[in-house]
Amino acid sequence: MTRLIRFCAFALTLLLSLNGMAEIVKDPTTWTFEVSRKSEGKYELTFHLKLSEHWHIWSINPGGDGLQLPPSFKFKKDPSVKLIGKIRESGKRITETMDGVDGPVSYFLNKVDYIQTVEVTKNGMIKGEWTYQVCDESMCLPPTTKDFSFTIDDPALASADTARTVLNDTGNVAVASVQAPATPSGNTPADTAKQAGTEDKKEAGNPVPESLWLIFLGGLGAGLAAVVTPCIYSMIPITVSFFTKKSKDRKTGITNALVYSFSIIFIFAILGMAIIAIFGANALNSLSTHWIPNLIFFAIFLLFAFSFLGAFELTLPSSWTSRVDSKANTNSYSGIFFMALTLVIVSFSCTSAFIGGIAVLAAKGGFWGPLVGFSSFGLGIAFPFALFAMFPSYLKNLEKPGGWQNAVKVTLGFIELALALKFLSNADLAKGWRLLDREIFIGIWVVLSILLGMYLLGKLRFSHDDDLPKNMFGIPYVSVPRLLLAISAFSFAIYLVPGMWGAPLKAVSSFVPPMGTQDFIATGGSAPAAHAVAEGVTAPSKYVEKLKIYEPEAAKKFGLVTYYDLEEAKAAAKILKKPLMLDFTGINCINCRKMEGQVWSDPEVMKRMKEDFVVVSLYVDFNNEELPEAQRYVAQSGSKITTVGNKNADYQVTRFGSNAQPLYFFVDVDDHQLAEKGYPYDPNIDKFIAHLDAVKAKYKELNP
Structure with missing residues (x-):
């Protein structure tokens, strides 16, 4: 299973380019809005988005590591308006891996529609607000929140009226009603939108081939691993012998065995298709990002782990097995199919954990992910049956079932426990609970690895374990495979x-939590001592609890004091008589992380940052912290400023005329700019040092 997770973490390299951007990047989006009548009292509200070249917007369920900001649409409550289902997206969705992001991400280029079905009982305006963020190859613009309104102008609520709203260049929403003819001739706006949506849906949700290949290989590996569990392994010689001996000739026996194998693949393919039909591809993608599904999978994997460790056995109802088994025979292909179905049902106690893992892996593959994942899983299980049916003489080379198979299950149980922690960690990071800080997570993994090694050496036993095999002198011994696995477990613990x-x-x-959650680093001492502030200076307090986990590793290592609120930082700078370094950054800013890792980590750079500046990191996408009602306002662009992230982003635009990240500006406590331009993403260490030295000299000139 570890290999499966590694497949999900595989990433491709993207082009890096961001040169000296200190001007405002114009919003590359064009939004139009449309109301289409579908039936009496029922309408579709459509947000049409066109994107400039090279820009993309994340999918509603973007996948990745949970830091991508998807578009969101909030409708104001209105007793005359009822939302039907969730808002859906229609367009050519692209799913691929990106450098610096854990797992494949989904996004749209060029254009996409967002559609919400509503039922209304009277005319009026449907109002709300929407938030979106767009990115190109090198940066993401700050999130933007704006108001929208749709006009329903249908006196009888039975005509084919439509209403169209157009977003003008200033960001204001202009509403215009468009009356459609009672008897349409040609294409109405509703027809056009419907046709466009249908055309886009043909290609929506198709991930790039690399993602599907990773899922295919992951499913195949899981299927082959499941074969060695007791439920399936012991059935191979019995089933193959049954087909070869009960058939009238060898050719018929091979044919029946192949039908049996393909039936297994088909059954798991049906399972994958059922998941698509029930949950949909978008719902599956959210499994890797939302904290609630991650908690659910944490509980499920714990259940699987305890089952593999022998606490109890997971089985499907015995009535299912009885009914299916009664129809199983070799007289017809349908009978052989029911034989395969019987195997799938009775082996559930061994395959359930693998099925759970495949469901998570397949969630990253868009629409076709579940079908590919479960089909390849069935292929892995079916392959040995077909192989030994064609070459039955090799059956005698199979090791006899015994205690080693229980050892396999217990080993998988330990692995399931380790994977369960990853899901709990995802939820923990999303909600900021700080239950599984980095060292706690690693410590539990160390303990699990040591316990697994002890079990493989026979030093830890469970009630259902067999005795170790004995040599000719009656002394228990450890087989070479168990020894190698034990060495691997202990080596991993030491690592x-x-x-x-x-x-x-x-x-x-x-897989492990970010370095920002680490409470102690040997090279930098304990966090409190390493981040101690000068006497008389107030330590950072605002937003620290929520943003400390995103603190750069270099800051953690060298003990750099970082503020997250501008006023706090100004107060410290006034006492210390130092200039301010304004770090405009983002939680999901890939180039910010690269700048911190490649430039901040240089000892000479960090020395200057610690000794000569007061650093304040202003996260433009820190939208989990709402501003007090009295501090909320509407920006000049028309965006609603309701969160700390909104406020930081608006400050960057209005004060410095820029909205790109990372970007570093330097000012004194009187807000005098100490460099003509900000310093953008440029991992040239010497250039950044020269910029810091120039800023320091300018500060001394203005503040002798």
Whole structure:
């Protein structure tokens, strides 16, 4: 299963380009809005979006590592308006991996429609607000929140009226009613929208081939791994012998065995298609991002783990097995199909954990992910049956079922426990609970690895375990495969141990919590001592609890004091008589992380930042923190400023005329700008040092 997760974390390299951007980047979006009557009292509200070249918008369920900001649409409550279902997107959705993001992400280029079905009982305006963020290859613009309104002008609520709203260049919403003829001739706006939506849906949800190949290989590997569990392994010689001996000739036996194998694949393919039909591809993608599905999968994987460890056995109702088994025979292909279905049902106690893992993996593959994942899983299980049916002489080479199979299940149980923690960690990071800080997470993994190694060596036993095999002298011994697995488990534990004191653990960095949650780093001392502020200076307090987990590793390592509120930072700068370094950054800003990792981590850079500046990181997408009602306002662009992230983004635009991140501006406590332009993403260490030195000299000139 570890290999499966590694497949999900595989990333491709993107082009990096961001040169000296200190001007406002014009919003590359054009929005239009349309109301289409579908039936009496029922309407579709459509948000049409066109994007400039090279810009994209995240899907409503973007996948990735949970830091991508999807568009959201909030409708004001109105007793005369009822929302039917959730808003849906229609367009050519692209799913692929991106450098710096954990797992495939989904987004739209060029254009996309967002459609909400409503039922209304009277004419009027349907109001609300929508929030969106767009990105190109090198940066993401700050999130934008604006108001929208749709006009329903249908006196009888039975005509084919439509209403269209157009978003003008100033960001204001202009509403215009368009009367459609009672008897349409040609294409009405509603027809055009419907045709466009239908055309887009043909290609929506198709991930790039790499993603599907990863899911295919992951499913195949899981299927082959499931074969060695007791429920399936013990059935191979029995089933193959049944087909070869009960058939009239060898050719018929092989044919029946192949039908049996293809039936297994078909059954799991049906399971994948059922998941698509019930949940839909978008709902599956949210499994990797939303905290509630992650908690559900944490509970499910715990259930699977305890089952594999022998606490109880997961089985489907026995009545299912009895009914299916009564129809199983080799006299017809349908009878053989029911034989395969019987195997799937009775082996559920062994395959359930694999099925759960495949469901999570398939969620990253868009519309076709579940079908590909479960079909390849069935292929992995079916392959040995077909192989030994064609070459029955090799059956004698199969190792006899025994205690080693229970050891396989227990080993998988330990792995399931480790994976369960990853889901809990995802939810923990999303909600900021701080239940599984980095060293706690790693510590539990270390314990699980040691316990697994002890179990494989026979030093830890469960009630359902068999005795170790004995040699000719009656002394229990450990087989070579168990020894190699034990060595691997202990080696992994030793590799993890330094991570509890801040080692980067690059091999598993995408699985463990971020370095910002680490409370102690050996090279930098404990966090409180390393981040101690000068006497008389107030330590950072505002938003620290929520934003500390995103603190750069370099800041954590060298003990850089970072503020997250501008007023707090100004108060400290006034006492220390230092200039301010305004770090306009983002939680989901990939280039920000690269700048911090490549430039901030340089000792000479960090020395200057610590000694010569007061650093304040202003997150433009920190939208989990609402502003007090009295501090909310409408920006000049028309955007509603309701969160701390909105406020930081608007401050960057209005004060410095820029909305790109990362971007570093330097000012004194009187707000005098100390450099003509901000410093953008440029990982040239010498250039950044020169910029810092120039800013320091300018500050001394203005403040002798």
